[in-house]
Amino acid sequence: MNHLPFIVAAYGLGIGAPGAMLIWCIVQMRRAERRTEGEERQ
Amino acid sequence: MATPDLHAYANPLRFRRLAVAFTPWLLLAGLGLLGAGLYAGLFLAPADYLQGESVRIMYVHVPSAWLALGGYLGMAIAALSARIWRHPLADLCVQAIAPIGALFAGICLVTGSIWGRPTWGTWWVWDGRLTSMLLLFLLYLGVIAIIHLHEDRARGHRMAGLLAIIGTINLPIIKFSVEWWNSLHQPASIRLSGSAIHADMLWPLMLAALGFLLLFAAMVLMRMRTLIAGQRAEARARRLAARLG
Numbered sequence: 504m505n506h507l508p509f510i511v512a513a514y515g516l517g518i519g520a521p522g523a524m525l526i527w528c529i530v531q532m533r534r535a536e537r538r539t540e541g542e543e544r545q
Numbered sequence: 546m547a548t549p550d551l552h553a554y555a556n557p558l559r560f561r562r563l564a565v566a567f568t569p570w571l572l573l574a575g576l577g578l579l580g581a582g583l584y585a586g587l588f589l590a591p592a593d594y595l596q597g598e599s600v601r602i603m604y605v606h607v608p609s610a611w612l613a614l615g616g617y618l619g620m621a622i623a624a625l626s627a628r629i630w631r632h633p634l635a636d637l638c639v640q641a642i643a644p645i646g647a648l649f650a651g652i653c654l655v656t657g658s659i660w661g662r663p664t665w666g667t668w669w670v671w672d673g674r675l676t677s678m679l680l681l682f683l684l685y686l687g688v689i690a691i692i693h694l695h696e697d698r699a700r701g702h703r704m705a706g707l708l709a710i711i712g713t714i715n716l717p718i719i720k721f722s723v724e725w726w727n728s729l730h731q732p733a734s735i736r737l738s739g740s741a742i743h744a745d746m747l748w749p750l751m752l753a754a755l756g757f758l759l760l761f762a763a764m765v766l767m768r769m770r771t772l773i774a775g776q777r778a779e780a781r782a783r784r785l786a787a788r789l790g
Binding site for chain 1: 568598605644645652655656675760764
């Protein structure tokens with residue numbers, strides 16, 4: 504059995520899913536902090 | 546000897562200042578170590594004499610399992626400290642950890658299934674280890690759902706914290722399931738007493754695990770900052786409403 508597709512799938516998920524979560528965390532954090540700072544400045 | 550006072554970090558603004566300072570360093574170190582660990586796991590570490598090349602899935606699967614378990618323990622400790630010491634950031638910590646822990650539990654389950662197909666000849670078996678790991682994933686989802694479904698946020702946090710604490714019963718079941726019951730899953734290869742893994746495979750695994758751990762910590766800090774900013778916005782809206790009403 505060729506193991507390569509299994510390895511590619513596992514690494515794709517292991518890198519892609521935390522990568523997507525990381526981007527989501529950064530976007531949410533920037534948006535929330537910018538909104539709070541904007542409101543406090545008003 | 547002076548004992549560390551966690552309430553010194555209970556002030557959200559003081560905690561935020563620390564989080565702002567630490568986040569980029571954790572992120573950079575995590576990405577660097579993870580990149581090095583996964584590269585070494587893919588290209589430098591040897592194939593296994595029995596499993597062949599598919600053993601390389603270990604460098605993603607095992608750190609994910611460790612973080613899913615460790616994250617749950619951290620979440621339960623935060624829930625406990627929210628109930629006992631009323632630490633004002635503890636409930637936010639539970640809310641911050643839950644989706645990230647769920648992600649790693651999900652990665653562990655799926656990569657385990659992918660690893661199982663060429664190794665065991667099946668994607669899934671309902672044995673003790675796999676079933677208790679699936680239960681851990683569902684517990685994470687339960688904590689997330691309870692926090693978001695309750696209209697009364699304080700009550701939602703209380704109920705989610707209770708589920709997180711009760712769910713710790715599952716952690717030793719996951720750990721010892723391979724010793725208590727017959728399982729296709731192999732027993733632990735790395736213990737406090739030593740490792741059954743060859744050094745050429747162990748160091749990439751440790752690098753990848755440390756990289757994933759730092760990335761996990763950076764994401765929790767970022768989620769905490771998001772939630773603290775949300776709390777500040779809500780408090781400000783309440784103050785404005787009180788002033789106008």
